[in-house]
Amino acid sequence: MxxxxxxxxxxxxxxxxxxxxxxxxxxxxxxxxxxxxxxxxxxxxxxxxxxxxxxxxxxxxxxxxxxxxxxxxxxxxxxVPSGPAAPDAGSYNEYQQAVEAEIENLRHLAEALADPEPVRRAGRILADSRPLPVLGLRAAAAQAHGFAYFAAKVHPDVRLLNEGGSMLHDRIDAAAAAGAGALLCFALPRHPRETLDALTRAREAGLTVVTVADSAFAPVAKVSDLLLPAAVGTGLAFDTACAPMLLGRVLLEAMCDGLPGAQARLEEFDAKAAARGLFVE
The missing domain is CATH 1.10.10.10 (Winged helix-like DNA-binding domain superfamily/Winged helix DNA-binding domain)
Structure with a gap:
């Protein structure tokens, strides 16, 4: 399909x-x-x-x-064709309803990925950026941190920007001056004004902005060059972000495909980790 x-x-x-x-x-x-x-x-x-x-x-x-x-x-x-009948939501308690809503978000993400070209294009853009700044503030900080942690195993220079403040624009400018061609942003509700300001600054510095956001209609859309949407769950007191997290991992895979030395870097890391006894089996 x-x-x-x-x-x-x-x-x-x-x-x-x-x-x-x-x-x-x-x-x-x-x-x-x-x-x-x-x-x-x-x-x-x-x-x-x-x-x-x-x-x-x-x-x-x-x-x-x-x-x-x-x-x-x-x-x-x-x-809009009707899909298969969903189970009666009344048969679920509030926690189960939250899980079911996240499952539906993942189904929508799978549907969107039927056309993989936007993610592949984003992966190529990120792979070519040296360094690669990864931005995520407040609710999106965890998503940015997770992506940056794994990306650093295959990308030679990843710079995590997960705190705001007066130095954020300085760090974006420094990444651009060091040769960065792109910035990856994770943006989740509620959207901080500081995120929009940072993306505006990134584009002024000549960076291509790739954004993973909760919706194609999120406020960050107007300051992003390529936006990849993945919905959040809103059924609990605090939003859940399974789909944005998974999309981040998919984007990581696409970036690895654009990095010729990715597999060698992973093997080198595994060898060093084994020599140090870093992980327990």
């Missing part, structure tokens, strides 16, 4: 080319996350799903060129 055939991808295509307000981007994001269900939701139900008002849903439909939400819903029933 190509990416164009998936419900989420068809919704993404519907939103492309429209200048959406932050509230409308929130509605669009919610629709993508529940792509198979959206054609059967009322405007009130969609408003509750997105955490906005019902009139906002109506204005959103008009912004997409429809007479109102009923016309949008009729269109969605024509272009």
């Amino acid at each position: 190509s990416v164009a055939e998936g419900p989420a991808a068809r919704l993404q295509a519907l939103f492309e080319g429209h200048r959406l307000t932050p509230t409308q981007r929130r509605i669009a994001h919610s629709m993508v996350r529940r792509a198979a269900d959206v054609p059967f939701l009322s405007s009130v139900e969609l408003a509750e799903l997105a955490g906005v008002s019902q009139p906002s849903v109506t204005r959103f439909a008009v912004a997409l060129g429809f007479d109102g939400y009923p016309a949008l819903r009729r269109h969605l029933r024509e272009v």
Whole structure:
């Protein structure tokens, strides 16, 4: 199945080319996350799903060129095929529902990866950057740290930027001066203003910005050259980020494919780790 055939991808295509307000981007994001269900939701139900008002849903439909939400819903029933019936959510407790939601996020990610070219392109861009700065602030700091930890085993110069402050722009400038051609950013909600400022600075310094974000409509989209979306789970008190983490590992694999010496560096690390007794079996 190509990416164009998936419900989420068809919704993404519907939103492309429209200048959406932050509230409308929130509605669009919610629709993508529940792509198979959206054609059967009322405007009130969609408003509750997105955490906005019902009139906002109506204005959103008009912004997409429809007479109102009923016309949008009729269109969605024509272009977004319904998937297999999902288990009754009422049969799950709140913890199980959170897990089920993450499984659905992973399904959407698998659907998007049916077209691997964006990830492969990103992998080539990151592999060619010397050094490679990896940015992730606040909620995204753990994702950036995990990527940088593994990337350093195969890439000769990885620079982790996981703390904000007045020196962040200095470190971006230093990476650019040292020859960096790209910056990888992990951006998760709530999106810090400092992340947007840092990406703006990176582009001013001539870096190509590759971003892993929770949505194609995330605020960082406007300051990214290549954005790879992976939804977060929102059913618990704090968001869960299984799909962004997995996408980061997929991106790591694509980067390794663009590094001719990656396998040799891994073997060298394993030999040194064995000699030092670094790990227990």
